[in-house]
Amino acid sequence: MAEENALEGTIVAERYEVIRRLGSGGMGAVYLCRHVTLGKLIAIKFIHPQLLTSEEVRRRFDTEAKAAARIKSRHAVTVMDSGVAETGQPFIVMEYLEGESLEQAMRARGRLPFAEVVEIVVQVARALEQAHAAGIVHRDLKPDNVFLAKDPDAVKFGWIVKVLDFGIAKVVHEDNVGGVGTTKTGMVLGTPLFMSPEALTASAPVSPASDIWSLGACAFAAACGRVPFDGEAIGDVVLKVCAAPMPVPSQIVPDLPKAFDEWFARACARDMRLRFRRVGEMADALRRLEEWSRAQKEQSLYEIRSIGSMVDIEEALAGDEPRTSSRGLVLGGMLAGVALTIGVLGYYVMSRTRAADETARAAAAREATLIQAENDRRLKEAERLRSQAADLRLGPDGGPSDAGAPDPGRGKRRRRQAVPSAEAPEPRPGSSSL
Numbered sequence: 272m273a274e275e276n277a278l279e280g281t282i283v284a285e286r287y288e289v290i291r292r293l294g295s296g297g298m299g300a301v302y303l304c305r306h307v308t309l310g311k312l313i314a315i316k317f318i319h320p321q322l323l324t325s326e327e328v329r330r331r332f333d334t335e336a337k338a339a340a341r342i343k344s345r346h347a348v349t350v351m352d353s354g355v356a357e358t359g360q361p362f363i364v365m366e367y368l369e370g371e372s373l374e375q376a377m378r379a380r381g382r383l384p385f386a387e388v389v390e391i392v393v394q395v396a397r398a399l400e401q402a403h404a405a406g407i408v409h410r411d412l413k414p415d416n417v418f419l420a421k422d423p424d425a426v427k428f429g430w431i432v433k434v435l436d437f438g439i440a441k442v443v444h445e446d447n448v449g450g451v452g453t454t455k456t457g458m459v460l461g462t463p464l465f466m467s468p469e470a471l472t473a474s475a476p477v478s479p480a481s482d483i484w485s486l487g488a489c490a491f492a493a494a495c496g497r498v499p500f501d502g503e504a505i506g507d508v509v510l511k512v513c514a515a516p517m518p519v520p521s522q523i524v525p526d527l528p529k530a531f532d533e534w535f536a537r538a539c540a541r542d543m544r545l546r547f548r549r550v551g552e553m554a555d556a557l558r559r560l561e562e563w564s565r566a567q568k569e570q571s572l573y574e575i576r577s578i579g580s581m582v583d584i585e586e587a588l589a590g591d592e593p594r595t596s597s598r599g600l601v602l603g604g605m606l607a608g609v610a611l612t613i614g615v616l617g618y619y620v621m622s623r624t625r626a627a628d629e630t631a632r633a634a635a636a637r638e639a640t641l642i643q644a645e646n647d648r649r650l651k652e653a654e655r656l657r658s659q660a661a662d663l664r665l666g667p668d669g670g671p672s673d674a675g676a677p678d679p680g681r682g683k684r685r686r687r688q689a690v691p692s693a694e695a696p697e698p699r700p701g702s703s704s705l
Contacts, residue, residue: 382496487538
């Protein structure tokens with residue numbers, strides 16, 4: 272402890288003032304520091320003094336700095352500098368974060384709300400997706416390396432996820448660091464409780480699929496309040512991870528959606544080929560699952576509330592004593608409001624129906640009046656025509672008139688008067704006919 276505290280109050284690399292120790296791990300300790308010229312708070316990780324002679328630890332420390340610097344994501348801790356202190360201890364300068372790790376949150380609160388678990392998985396996946404794109408596998412993803420940093424801009428939960436500790440990360444595309452982290456034959460690097468079967472048994476090279484398993488195990492632990500596989504010794508854990516029946520989340524916590532069982536089974540499938548292909552696909556599937564589950568739950572709650580209200584109404588009507596609680600008053604107010612609304616609607620419908628009936632009756636009366644007027648006009652016209660016909664049939668003296676009767680001899684008489692007779696003698700002058 273005295274050696275660790277010896278750094279407090281010192282100046283490192285002529286620009287970083289060491290203030291106090293924040294925490295310690297197996298490979299090093301993290302200190303709160305301040306940049307002497309900028310005044311900015313930072314975090315510096317130093318290798319433990321007793322491990323300075325270990326080339327293995329130095330390689331892992333160098334890997335952590337380089338791997339973290341290559342990941343371009345706001346969800347991975349930012350590495351700003353690295354070097355060797357005056358004491359000979361290598362160090363890494365990182366952004367200073369305030370908050371708590373997922374491990375600390377689980378210890379303080381137990382299992383977390385499912386919506387919060389989903390958000391943590393989504394943000395961790397963003398960091399891992401960038402790491403995998405850069406050819407980096409974390410290999411030690413666990414709740415203690417998932418940090419919930421305070422963020423005033425994070426309105427929903429008040430934190431942003433930062434993935435920490437790439438100390439045993441494997442840089443997949445660089446052969447010269449392919450063996451970093453293995454010091455002895457059979458030595459397990461990482462945390463067995465959250466490691467994949469292939470990482471525990473070395474049955475296959477670690478890959479992004481190994482991080483997918485670890486993230487699925489972290490989600491299980493946060494949602495269920497316990498690890499998927501536990502044991503008193505590493506051998507017990509390895510045996511359960513590789514051969515024990517897979518736990519079913521909804522059987523442990525009945526409130527969890529059934530679809531989460533299938534998601535976890537795929538994320539932590541022992542056959543790597545059956546897992547999600549990408550960590551981004553894994554996060555998207557969980558987010559859609561949570562949205563669907565929330566919609567189903569809201570619909571169920573609405574139906575339950577509706578049924579419950581009807582039961583309350585029946586109990587209130589059948590009860591011997593009136594209920595004077597605030598709930599009863601609210602229920603009475605709701606019933607009064609419903610009754611008033613029904614009364615207003617009934618009056619409106621009745622008034623509209625009455626107005627429509629009056630309009631129809633007025634229209635029918637107008638139509639009947641017009642039809643009667645037209646009938647009267649036609650009767651008068653017919654009467655007038657009959658009178659004219661009768662006048663034509665009577666003469667001037669009131670007797671029958673023959674003006675219109677045909678005379679077959681009239682034409683013959685007119686022809687005889689117009690043509691002179693050829694046999695009659697012409698009269699002589701001075702003679703007269705007697």
